[in-house]
Amino acid sequence: MAEFKQFLSALREPVSAVEIKDGTGMVGTVGDVHTVVLRTGGALHALTAICTHQRCVVVFKSETTSLDCPCHGSRFKVDGSVLRGPAESPLASYPVEERDGFVWVKR
Numbered sequence: 169m170a171e172f173k174q175f176l177s178a179l180r181e182p183v184s185a186v187e188i189k190d191g192t193g194m195v196g197t198v199g200d201v202h203t204v205v206l207r208t209g210g211a212l213h214a215l216t217a218i219c220t221h222q223r224c225v226v227v228f229k230s231e232t233t234s235l236d237c238p239c240h241g242s243r244f245k246v247d248g249s250v251l252r253g254p255a256e257s258p259l260a261s262y263p264v265e266e267r268d269g270f271v272w273v274k275r
């Protein structure tokens with residue numbers, strides 16, 4: 169059963185909510201699963217960081233406010249929907265909250 173787990177940076181350290189400023193995003197892990205957390209309009213969003221095409225790890229691009237896959241060029245909106253293929257399926261999103269100044273994701 170899904171439960172809230174702490175979002176960890178690539179260095180496996182807990183990420184404080186203030187580190188993710190508006191218009192930025194970060195790829196890290198939640199329970200060893202690649203996850204991206206980003207902030208737009210002041211609100212945090214959490215999605216899988218695994219591209220639905222062939223499972224490469226996406227990166228967040230502040231310039232275009234999109235999640236881009238370096239492998240074959242798929243792009244996703246911050247809500248996970250496909251902006252450009254070859255991926256056909258959206259990125260799954262997960263509940264996210266700030267707790268005691270840190271980021272927690274339910275997945």
Ligand code: FES
Pocket residue numbers: 219220221222223224237238239240241242253254255
């Ligand atoms: S694995 Fe992401 S576009 Fe192919």
